[in-house]
Amino acid sequence: MAGPSPKTCVACGRHIAPSEVYYRFTLVLQGEQDVLDASGGGTGDELASILQQLEAGPQDPRELEEQVHWERTGVICPACRSVVMRTLAPPSGSAGPH
Structure with missing residues (x-):
């Protein structure tokens, strides 16, 4: 058995x-x-133009797609888990955005 x-x-x-x-x-x-645009109203013609x-x-379609949906799975070691947890933890105190 393996x-x-x-x-x-x-x-x-x-x-x-x-x-x-x-x-x-x-x-x-x-x-x-x-x-999309508060002044434009988002008509069908405007969406078609966009x-x-x-x-x-010139952008690569995959790059545009990843700006909308990006997904990764995998495993991490305990040290990297600590880094991820610190990175994704809510800011303490009155810290502003990054």
Whole structure:
């Protein structure tokens, strides 16, 4: 019978031994915007114009897609978990945005 498959931390690249604790994660970032343009009203013609600009632009469609939906899964080691937890923790006190 084969043992568990080897794991590698996706953050630091360290190999995680089968006897070590590791953390599995799924991270999804989804872009949202409540109002396209407060002055324009968002008519069908305006939306079609925006779509044409995007199609004609120099940006890679995958890059544009990742600005709206980005998803990653994997495992991380305990040290990297601590960094992630600190990064995603709500700010303490009156700290402003980054």
